[in-house]
Amino acid sequence: MLALSVEGLQVRYPGLPVPALDLPSLSLPAGEKAALVGPSGSGKTTFINIVTGMDRAGAGRVAWNDRNIAALPEGGRDRWRARNVGLVMQDFHLFAGLSAEANVLLPQRLSHLRLPSGTRAWARELLARVGIERPDQRVGTMSRGQMQRVAVARALVGRPGLIVADEPTASLDAEAGAAVADLLVELAGEAGSTLIVASHDARLVERMGCTLRLENGRLAE
Numbered sequence: 001m002l003a004l005s006v007e008g009l010q011v012r013y014p015g016l017p018v019p020a021l022d023l024p025s026l027s028l029p030a031g032e033k034a035a036l037v038g039p040s041g042s043g044k045t046t047f048i049n050i051v052t053g054m055d056r057a058g059a060g061r062v063a064w065n066d067r068n069i070a071a072l073p074e075g076g077r078d079r080w081r082a083r084n085v086g087l088v089m090q091d092f093h094l095f096a097g098l099s100a101e102a103n104v105l106l107p108q109r110l111s112h113l114r115l116p117s118g119t120r121a122w123a124r125e126l127l128a129r130v131g132i133e134r135p136d137q138r139v140g141t142m143s144r145g146q147m148q149r150v151a152v153a154r155a156l157v158g159r160p161g162l163i164v165a166d167e168p169t170a171s172l173d174a175e176a177g178a179a180v181a182d183l184l185v186e187l188a189g190e191a192g193s194t195l196i197v198a199s200h201d202a203r204l205v206e207r208m209g210c211t212l213r214l215e216n217g218r219l220a221e
C-alpha cells in the first residue's frame, strides 16, 4: 500500500519559459485509483516520469509512504521502482524475440535469483485474463493490441504497490479495452495497489476514484 505526498514540485526543461510541472501540494491515499487527464503537452508524461522516479524533480518532495524519491540518486530510484512499481508505457518496452510469457516473467527473473514459486502459473493466469491465448507466441509476431495486453500482464505480475499506466487501452477495440480496464481495476483492488492511469478513454477515466486534471503543468482540480 503506497500513499503519495508531493510538496513544492517543479520540473523545468531547457527552453521552456514556465515549468512543465508545477505542483505546490498533492496527496493520494494508498489504494487510490486516479485518472490523469489533460490536453497534449499539459505535463502528464512528465508527472508519470517524476512519480515513478524515472526522472528527477528539479525542486520539491515526492514521497511514497514517507520515502522521498526526489532525494534519491538514479540507482536508488531504479531499485525503488523495481520493487514497487508496475509500469505500462505507451511504447510497451517489450522484447520482440521473447514469448509473451518470457516478457511477463523477465522483471521477476531480474529481481529474484530464483523465480518465486507460483510465479509462472500466475503469469499464465494474467495472460489468459488479458485475452492472450498463446503465451508461447513471440511478441514480435503480435499485433499492437496484443502487445498492449502483454505489457499490462507484465505490470501486474509482481503485485506492485503502485501501478502506473500511460494510455493502456489506446491500441484496443472497445471490448478488449474494457477487459484490460477491468483487469487493471480488479487487480489493483485485490492487491490494494495505488493505480494512476493517464487516459483519454472516458470509460476508463470514469472507473477511477478521482481525476487529476493537468493544464499547463498545474492541477486544474
Ligand SMILES: Nc1ncnc2c1ncn2[C@@H]1O[C@H](COP(=O)(O)OP(=O)(O)OP(=O)(O)O)[C@@H](O)[C@H]1O
Pocket: 013, 014, 015, 016, 020, 038, 039, 040, 041, 042, 043, 044, 045, 046, 047
Ligand atoms: N525533454 C524535454 N525538453 C524540453 N521540453 C520538454 C521535454 N519533455 C517535455 N517537454 C515539454 O514539457 C511540456 C509537458 O510535456 P509532457 O510530455 O509531459 O506532456 P503530455 O501531457 O504528456 O503530452 P502528450 O499528451 O502529448 O503526451 C510540453 O510543453 C513539452 O513540450
